[in-house]
Amino acid sequence: MIPQLLLAKRQFLEGMAYAKRPDPVSCGIAISLFQDAAETLVWALIKARSISLKDSSVFTKNLELLQKDGLAIPEAPRLLELNKARVGFKHYGNLPAPDEARKYQSYVEDFLRSAAATQFGQDIDQLSLVDLVAFDDVRGNLKLAEAHVAKGDFTEAVREASIAKVILFAKLAQHIPKVDHSLVDADRLIARAPGVRGLRPFSYVAQYLDMLRDLSIISLLRVPLDDYAFLNATLFHANQSMAGIWQTVNTRRMTYDEATCKRQIRCLVDISIRIEGVA
Numbered sequence: 001m002i003p004q005l006l007l008a009k010r011q012f013l014e015g016m017a018y019a020k021r022p023d024p025v026s027c028g029i030a031i032s033l034f035q036d037a038a039e040t041l042v043w044a045l046i047k048a049r050s051i052s053l054k055d056s057s058v059f060t061k062n063l064e065l066l067q068k069d070g071l072a073i074p075e076a077p078r079l080l081e082l083n084k085a086r087v088g089f090k091h092y093g094n095l096p097a098p099d100e101a102r103k104y105q106s107y108v109e110d111f112l113r114s115a116a117a118t119q120f121g122q123d124i125d126q127l128s129l130v131d132l133v134a135f136d137d138v139r140g141n142l143k144l145a146e147a148h149v150a151k152g153d154f155t156e157a158v159r160e161a162s163i164a165k166v167i168l169f170a171k172l173a174q175h176i177p178k179v180d181h182s183l184v185d186a187d188r189l190i191a192r193a194p195g196v197r198g199l200r201p202f203s204y205v206a207q208y209l210d211m212l213r214d215l216s217i218i219s220l221l222r223v224p225l226d227d228y229a230f231l232n233a234t235l236f237h238a239n240q241s242m243a244g245i246w247q248t249v250n251t252r253r254m255t256y257d258e259a260t261c262k263r264q265i266r267c268l269v270d271i272s273i274r275i276e277g278v279a
Helices: 002-019 024-048 059-068 076-092 098-120 136-151 154-170 181-191 201-221 225-234 258-276
Strands: 237-240 246-249
Touching: 002 024, 002 098, 024 059, 024 076, 024 098, 059 076, 076 098, 136 154, 136 258, 154 201, 154 237, 154 246, 154 258, 181 201, 201 225, 201 258, 225 258
Parallel strands: none
Antiparallel strands: 237 246
């Protein structure tokens, strides 16, 4: 049941991102995502206990069936309250107050933690969303990044995440071709001209086209701009030699920490999942 737990965790984390926003629509979306997370885990519990029901069975009925099967769900009254709020927002357009989203976040977090631990023997905090990544190469680098984070080696974690980002964006080369970096060779020809020094116009053009390619990709994938800006500001420059050896260059004047590295990994997992739909 690990895939369902991972999906529930991802839905919950997505809800948390919306719950941080102050506007009521974002809070309503957060409530919907929190309910999705709870429902995903409820379905996992039903499957684990081999309870027979119709595919169209609704959330409230599913909770009732689990309790009739002998499963104690102390969070059930709160989950029903959450479901009512979700119906009010999704079906009737009732906009919640910001504190409501935070309240339901705590309800669902309690349910996810307790159900995952008692019914599946899993610590939901320790479940890695990297396992949702379908690309073996990218998943491998992100796993290494997580291992480095666990050891407190944040610079190496950023290095692996930087490589993973380049691999990910390269997977869309068939849709948006990569910039031919032989373009910068033209700067050498310019430098030979009499009286010309320090001019590197083609290097600038190549860098600018790289940036435009990245922006085209995130637009295609509908990646949040703040996520891309964060990655662009914190990841290293990475490239692979003809021999297949990865090289990274750190030009960032910043100190890396666990929170930064974990956010990088989360953003790259999200981008990977989005790329799977188009690559």
